[in-house]
Amino acid sequence: MTIFPTKKVIEVKDLHVHFYTYAGVVKAISGVSFEIYEGETFCLVGETGCGKSVTSRALTRLIESPGRIVKGRIIFYRDSGPVDIMTLSEEELREIRGREIAYIFQDPTAALDPLYTVGYQIAETMVAHRTADWREAFRKAINILKSVIMPDPERRVKNYPHELSGGMRQRVVIGVSLSNRPKLLIADEPTTNLDVTIQAQILDLLRKLKKNEQMTLLLITHNMGVVAEMCTRVAVMYAGKIVELGPVIDVFKDPRHPYTRGLLRAVPNPLGKVERLESIPGTVPNLIYPPPGCRFHPRCPYMMEVCKSKEPPMVDLGEGRKVACWLYVK
Amino acid sequence: MAGLKEYLVRRAVTFIPTLLGVTLIVFIIANIIPADPARAWAGGERARPEIVARIRKQYHLDDPWYIQYVFVMKGIISYFTSPTHEGAIIDPLTSKYVFDNIFLRFPTTFQLALFAEIFILTIGIPLGLISALKRNTWIDTFVRFFALTGTSMPIFWFGYLMMWVFFSHLRWTSLAGVPSPRCYESGTCPITTYIPIFDALIAGEYDIVMQVIRRFWLPGFVLGFRAAGVLARIVRNSFLDALSSDFIEFAKAKGLPKRWIWKHALKNAFVPVITVIGLQFGGLLGGAVITETVFGLPGIGRYAVNSINYLNMPAVIGVTLMFAFMYMLVNLMVDIVYSALDPRIRY
Numbered sequence: 001m002t003i004f005p006t007k008k009v010i011e012v013k014d015l016h017v018h019f020y021t022y023a024g025v026v027k028a029i030s031g032v033s034f035e036i037y038e039g040e041t042f043c044l045v046g047e048t049g050c051g052k053s054v055t056s057r058a059l060t061r062l063i064e065s066p067g068r069i070v071k072g073r074i075i076f077y078r079d080s081g082p083v084d085i086m087t088l089s090e091e092e093l094r095e096i097r098g099r100e101i102a103y104i105f106q107d108p109t110a111a112l113d114p115l116y117t118v119g120y121q122i123a124e125t126m127v128a129h130r131t132a133d134w135r136e137a138f139r140k141a142i143n144i145l146k147s148v149i150m151p152d153p154e155r156r157v158k159n160y161p162h163e164l165s166g167g168m169r170q171r172v173v174i175g176v177s178l179s180n181r182p183k184l185l186i187a188d189e190p191t192t193n194l195d196v197t198i199q200a201q202i203l204d205l206l207r208k209l210k211k212n213e214q215m216t217l218l219l220i221t222h223n224m225g226v227v228a229e230m231c232t233r234v235a236v237m238y239a240g241k242i243v244e245l246g247p248v249i250d251v252f253k254d255p256r257h258p259y260t261r262g263l264l265r266a267v268p269n270p271l272g273k274v275e276r277l278e279s280i281p282g283t284v285p286n287l288i289y290p291p292p293g294c295r296f297h298p299r300c301p302y303m304m305e306v307c308k309s310k311e312p313p314m315v316d317l318g319e320g321r322k323v324a325c326w327l328y329v330k
Numbered sequence: 331m332a333g334l335k336e337y338l339v340r341r342a343v344t345f346i347p348t349l350l351g352v353t354l355i356v357f358i359i360a361n362i363i364p365a366d367p368a369r370a371w372a373g374g375e376r377a378r379p380e381i382v383a384r385i386r387k388q389y390h391l392d393d394p395w396y397i398q399y400v401f402v403m404k405g406i407i408s409y410f411t412s413p414t415h416e417g418a419i420i421d422p423l424t425s426k427y428v429f430d431n432i433f434l435r436f437p438t439t440f441q442l443a444l445f446a447e448i449f450i451l452t453i454g455i456p457l458g459l460i461s462a463l464k465r466n467t468w469i470d471t472f473v474r475f476f477a478l479t480g481t482s483m484p485i486f487w488f489g490y491l492m493m494w495v496f497f498s499h500l501r502w503t504s505l506a507g508v509p510s511p512r513c514y515e516s517g518t519c520p521i522t523t524y525i526p527i528f529d530a531l532i533a534g535e536y537d538i539v540m541q542v543i544r545r546f547w548l549p550g551f552v553l554g555f556r557a558a559g560v561l562a563r564i565v566r567n568s569f570l571d572a573l574s575s576d577f578i579e580f581a582k583a584k585g586l587p588k589r590w591i592w593k594h595a596l597k598n599a600f601v602p603v604i605t606v607i608g609l610q611f612g613g614l615l616g617g618a619v620i621t622e623t624v625f626g627l628p629g630i631g632r633y634a635v636n637s638i639n640y641l642n643m644p645a646v647i648g649v650t651l652m653f654a655f656m657y658m659l660v661n662l663m664v665d666i667v668y669s670a671l672d673p674r675i676r677y
Binding site: 008060062066094095096097098099102103105107111112113114115124125128129160162173176177311 | 541575577578579580581582583584585586587590597598601671672673674
């Protein structure tokens with residue numbers, strides 16, 4: 001099942017994002033690097049506040065003040081050739097957003113403008129990228145709603161967001177994102193705000209759409225079950241860094257980083273058997289003054305002297321697996 | 331827009347208890363005041379006793395308060411129901427129907443409110459938007475300071491200051507009389523709205539329009555200035571709220587052009603702003619007393635204050651009724667605009 005695709009869609013190199021707040025500079029992302037290959041579902045997983053969402057938004061520079069991308073390169077492989085997102089103008093970025101890289105947000109209720117019909121909001125995404133004129137876009141909106149399995153799309157297209165249920169709203173948001181057939185779809189916790197029964201439907205829909213449209217999916221979640229079910233490869237984030245990265249089955253069967261191990265022991269492991277659920281001692285570090293050395297060392301059961309002072313390098317374990325931990329440095 | 335008619339009827343019916351309640355409260359307050367209105371109307375201490383007695387009888391002043399109330403309300407209703415104004419309430423000081431007096435003065439107040447509103451909108455909205463876009467810069471600080479000074483500056487001081495600048499020195503305004511279109515005299519107005527500036531415009535008497543503008547722009551500015559600051563703050567905050575909402579971020583993620591994103595933000599920001607504009611306009615129609623006094627405009631506000639001074643209760647109640655009615659009318663219009671703007675609001 002482990003696939004080694006070769007064609008990259010996007011490549012992130014040494015990304016740093018800081019937020020300049022009154023309390024101090026929050027180093028939300030510090031040196032994140034990964035690449036996503038065509039056709040795969042790449043997952044970013046971690047606790048709340050570990051920087052998953054910020055990473056995903058940084059991919060198209062959707063970071064609002066007081067946040068700023070202070071360092072890093074984001075290479076996006078367009079059909080016409082690779083471009084560095086960091087060097088593009090606002091207008092060039094706008095053309096990529098929503099057309100080649102599209103987003104699904106966590107809260108569909110807040111993501112839709114309450115004063116416009118859902119049909120309008122799907123249609124404007126196409127008109128904005130000149131993939132359709134208004135009349136055509138409204139007609140296409142019905143088909144898009146059909147493709148996201150919206151019941152009665154001819155009528156629903158004229159509805160306002162408040163007239164739809166939470167699950168239907170998320171279908172609309174997915175429809176908006178799909179309307180220009182993007183190369184890369186970024187789903188930021190797409191099911192967190194939905195009922196459990198609806199969650200399964202939405203994940204199912206995403207899987208189906210990905211298959212039909214040959215899309216690449218970047219899925220952000222804190223739910224290990226979703227990771228196991230959906231992902232090809234997974235990157236585990238902790239305190240603004242990637243601590244472990246690899247094919248999902250390998251990571252779940254044999255987690256290498258102490259944090260990943262703790263994380264998998266804290267939830268029922270969907271791919272293995274866990275006798276007793278355990279919690280990770282300690283709390284998530286303050287990112288204004290992150291701990292020196294390895295950011296996980298205050299909570300780590302395998303802590304060594306070196307962990308306190310020196311940041312661990314990313315160790316390549318082969319077979320596409322990487323881990324940032326001194327335990328694996330030879 | 332289906333059901334608009336039923337909605338209007340329903341709302342109009344709710345007007346009635348409100349208006350009754352307002353008049354009742356004012357009437358009771360007026361009755362508590364320990365004074366002799368009849369003597370005041372007849373000319374004070376030196377009034378002849380037989381005249382005072384006649385007035386007492388005519389206005390039922392010796393009867394219990396509820397009979398007086400019924401008498402006043404009957405008088406108000408008959409003004410509107412009877413074409414000859416048979417039995418309508420009469421202003422004891424001018425010996426004219428109370429509502430004739432009110433309608434004579436209403437156009438002046440309305441024109442004043444209109445000019446004030448123009449200044450409120452043209453100052454308040456752009457300042458608010460600029461303030462939001464340049465948040466936490468010196469422009470924003472300036473606008474916030476302006477809003478504070480605007481609301482805290484007393485009209486009687488600011489009004490005279492402006493008069494000193496624009497009348498005494500620059501002569502950009504006139505301060506006497508109220509211009510009215512010539513067609514009122516000749517009776518040749520094509521359509522009569524009873525608002526001089528509109529009628530002059532329709533009749534093509536542009537020199538009169540200019541005279542009205544000359545007379546009204548300064549009091550309008552003085553009256554609108556304070557409300558403009560408040561509106562600027564509201565616009566700023568609701569625009570910032572809208573800009574920081576998720577759907578704006580999603581709109582950016584969709585790759586919408588900047589102007590489209592603005593359109594989404596503005597439309598959402600204006601739902602609360604419309605409410606404030608409506609409330610302010612309702613307030614202008616009823617609360618321009620000081621401005622009218624400072625600028626010598628014979629509007630309803632001045633009529634109300636004069637009536638209170640002379641214990642002229644029939645006029646006070648008539649004016650109160652008029653204010654309450656205008657306020658409710660403006661609110662109704664706000665609600666209609668609201669439901670046109672926001673699909674979540676249904677009537």
